[in-house]
Amino acid sequence: MFQQEGTWDVSFAGSGFVGLYHVGVLACLKERAPQLLRGARRFYGSSSGSLCCLAIITDKSMDFCCSNLLDIVKEIREKSIGIFHPSYDCISFVKRRLEKHLPDNVHELASQKVGVSLTRWPDGKNVIITHFATRDELIQAVLCSIYFPFYCGVIPPQFRGERYVDGALSNNVPFTDSNATITISPFYGSVDICPQSTSGSLHELNLCNASFQICVRNFHMGLMSLFPPEPEEVADFCRQGYLDALRFLESRGITKEGVITSLCNGMASSSSSVIWPASSNQGRNGGSEKEGKSGELFFNWKVPNVLVRDIAQFELLSPDLEAALKKSCERPNGFFARFSRSIPGQVLTYTLLPFTLPLEYVYFKTKRIINWIPEAPEDIRWMHCELKKFGGFVFSEVKDRLQGSAWLQNFSSPGSSNAMQSLPPQSDLCKYDHSKMHISLAEIVLPPQPLRA
Secondary structure, eight states: SSSTSSEEEEEEEEEEGGGGHHHHHHHHHHHHHHHHHHHOOEEEEEEEHHHHHHHHTTTOOOOHHHHHHHHHHHHHHHSTTTSSTTTTTTHHHHHHHHHHOOTTTHHHHTTTTTEEEEEEEEOEEEEOOOOSSSSHHHHHHHHHTTOOOTTOOOOOOEEEEEEEEEGGTSSSTTTTOOOEEEEEESOOOOSBBOOOOOOOOEEEESSOOOEEOOOOHHHHHHHHSOOOOHHHHHHHHHHHHHHHHHHHHHTTOOOOOOOOHHHOOOSSEEEOOOOOOTTTOTTTSSHHHHHHHSOOOOOEEEEEOOOEEEEOOGGGHHHHHHHHHHTTTTOSSSSHHHHHSSSSHHHHHHHSSSHHHHHHHHHHHHHHHHHHHGHHHHHHHHHHHHHHHHHHHHHHHHHHHHHHHHHHHHSSSSSTTTTHHHHHHHHHHSSTTTTTOOOOOOOOSOOOOOOOO
């Protein structure tokens, strides 16, 4: 299926701060199988996966891709209360980066080449946008795709006159059921490129058009996608993405290098995560040499599963990616920066927090309100309409419940005259032509008795 160009797609799942996994996959495909990216018909992305699609079509370097996400991770980790700090604004950070680094003709490159998954508010219908008229329209579509409700704000952004939220809420892995789509996700599951779990759990959760293995590791990664850990731990997700993509290439016979097998041969036999390869008389596709040369599609299940902790020197696999990760994880070395990271600096920061936090809250909230003024009229009209709809829905539900309970109470009370009064009069029941239809009150109130032999 990878012989004729334009016959396959690549789909990136939404994953929040764990999305650096996609950068590792992208680095491996660029280095060892560039034909998969060059010959792909379209790149689909949901949430943070859409940012990886933009990096592909604009041919951004690994240094740029790693620094984009790790910069915001470092900024969050430096705040006293993390994402709950009033200065935290993920949407504004991404918007500034996109406006600064995307070329002017990016909408022309992305049209019919990139598909951005969106979730329409409030019906939750999934919409995939593949055509972009302007550069600003493309940026707005990406911002809508990464907007997680109540995490990024309370007013969903607007795109082409409608409100949209995170595309992962309705379609996390676009076209995951298509055999012609290479699906990529950092969560343990059943997509093409994903981590291979060592858990014995066979249960899966199908949610938002994505399959997740029910295990503790997936739950932990779900939390880290919203609450980022240290930059060094996020960088390990990128390295794991590189290894999983390399396993995908070798298991399907796309690359003949056999890098994972050579790595496993050099590892200690005590590593529990290593599955030793097959014997040397088997072909690269998992069958015999004759079967490997027949041109049929085989899957080599014998390719070992390698984890980041099994690789002592990752720079031997990808020097460019490792250099980019180390550069992006570097912290400022100034005196104030080093003091704030030290234990006395942390104690002083949290001691002064009751005095500094109110001032910071007022400052940053006022700044955000001033920036919101140009969009305020449209957002206020939208909120008024939504509140009006919600109030009408609540009023109609309460009215129906009260009327229904009152009617049941009057009709079901024994010996009450209201039960017979609630029935329509006999003249209304028998107002039809008796020559065509014979209806009596007894036939309506009492059902006909079955015949007995």
